[in-house]
Amino acid sequence: MKHLTQRGAMIIEFALGLLIFLMFFLGIVDFSRMLYTWGAASEATRAGARYAVVCDDQTRQANVLAYMQARLPQISAVDIAWVPSGCTTSSCQGVTVSIPAGGLKFQWIAPIVGSGLRAAIDVPQFSTTLPREIMHQDPVVNASSECNS
Numbered sequence: 001m002k003h004l005t006q007r008g009a010m011i012i013e014f015a016l017g018l019l020i021f022l023m024f025f026l027g028i029v030d031f032s033r034m035l036y037t038w039g040a041a042s043e044a045t046r047a048g049a050r051y052a053v054v055c056d057d058q059t060r061q062a063n064v065l066a067y068m069q070a071r072l073p074q075i076s077a078v079d080i081a082w083v084p085s086g087c088t089t090s091s092c093q094g095v096t097v098s099i100p101a102g103g104l105k106f107q108w109i110a111p112i113v114g115s116g117l118r119a120a121i122d123v124p125q126f127s128t129t130l131p132r133e134i135m136h137q138d139p140v141v142n143a144s145s146e147c148n149s
Contacts, residue, residue, distance in 0.1 A: 023110065026109055026110035027110060029109060029110075030108050030109050030110055033109070034106055037072070037074070037104075037106050037123065038123065038124075038126075040071060040072045041072060041075070041099055041104055041123055041126045042126050042128075043071060043072075044068040044069075044071040044072045044099070044126075045068070045097050045098060045099055045127055045128040046128045047067065047068060047071055048064045048065075048067055048068040048078060048097040048128070049095055049096070049097040049130045050130065051063075051064055051067045051068075052064050052080060052095050052097055053094075053095050053130045061078065061080055064078055064080060065077070065078045068097075068099075072104070074104055074105065074106075075099055075103060076103055076104065076105075077099070077100055077102070077103035078097060078098070078099060078100075079096075079097070079098045079099075079100050079103075079127075080095065080096070080097050081095070081096045081098075082094075082095050083095065083096065083129075092132055093131065093132045094130055094131045094132050095129070096128070097127065097128055098125055098126060098127030098128070099123070099126045099127070100125055101122055101124065101125045102122050103125075104122070104123040104126075105120040105121065105122055105123065106120065106121050106122075106123055107120045108120070108121075
């Protein structure tokens with residue numbers, strides 16, 4: 001009889017230990033995914049700014065968003081600011097492309113402790129500014145496959 005009681009206690013101890021281990025493991029996985037998403041968001045803004053500058057794409061914000069979503073599909077919004085405001089392709093000094101606050105949400109795998117829900121959090125704003133000196137004016141370059149998407 002004593003043997004069966006000890007066996008039941010071992011199963012309960014194992015279940016509690018497994019629960020703690022899984023929470024810890026999922027926390028590490030979620031944190032790693034969050035860091036990856038932040039790095040990918042930074043790279044997507046850099047790529048979006050390069051696309052806008054190289055392709056002189058001042059009027060097609062949707063094209064820049066699509067170009068960025070090819071790198072990080074969770075992006076839902078993008079802001080583009082040409083410097084100075086209202087400039088033309090020949091008079092612009094640069095471009096700033098940013099993912100605004102709320103334009104990218106991170107979905108946790110594990111439930112947040114205490115809430116019981118899998119909450120999505122807003123990723124902070126990311127932005128990249130590229131100067132005019134790298135903007136192309138050669139129509140052959142602008143006709144590249146990168147700009148025809």
